[in-house]
Amino acid sequence: MSVLTIGIYGALFVITPEYVRSLIEELMDILSKEKNVQDLNSNCTLFIGDIHGDYSSWSIIRRIIEEKNALTIFLGDYVDRGANSLEVITEIMEMKNSDPRKFILLRGNHETRDINEYYGFLWELRRKFPSSFATLYTMFNELFSQMPAVAVIDNIRVLCLHGGIPIQVKSVDDLRDLPKGQIDVDDPILLQILWNDPDDSIENYAPSPRGPGIYIFGRKIFENFMRNSELQYLIRGHTYLPEGFRYFFNRKLLSIFSPLNYVGSKVKGKIAMFCNDDLEVIDLLKHK
């Protein structure tokens, strides 16, 4: 059983379970050696928000990545929601394997078994690989659990993660010993990095409507954490934004959202680039 897909150059290519398995094994070897907090240095960096299995968005993002030829940080949520999680994650794995230091794959809250069991990825694998989905699904989730949660670009003092600041944590140094692994209630810090959201209307923090153990964080939490960490900007994904981006906290936090189609809605998907001290939001619809 295999899946026939139209590639970005209009060519047909085939994804077989054996090929996916080989990509996962190669990437597992790379990710298992990466620390949970990635320290990086780069004058130009691309930031990619949630893609959520939307191939129409990914084909544009991929072309921009190839054009810019810069360090690229994915902020997580590659899978679920859209119809092409398998194709998207397969091509991102190919990219990462081809040049592991140029592409950083951070973990999103959908890169967890508790979530991707219910929001499309498991169902998609079952449909596309009816005889081998179970093994691949397990392998994918072991791979996801080895994705780092945080990246810091030291020279420009930019922090990257999927969700937000965990409320009990004072600085990024306190995250350096945080283990990777499965998310559970015993691991509230990793859970919050993947799930929390910023909120301009509060100072401290409040329970999140997303569920128990998850918080929205306000200006004071953000500013204290950033000051203690000697960091300037936070770039993150996670929040559904129809315009594809939004600034919080005096433009020190940039939230980006990168699909063009999201559960039946059209999104003005954006990615971002930080180059020579300039933070630019890139409109995917202008690169169609």
Ligand SMILES: [Mn+2]
């Ligand atoms: Mn998310």
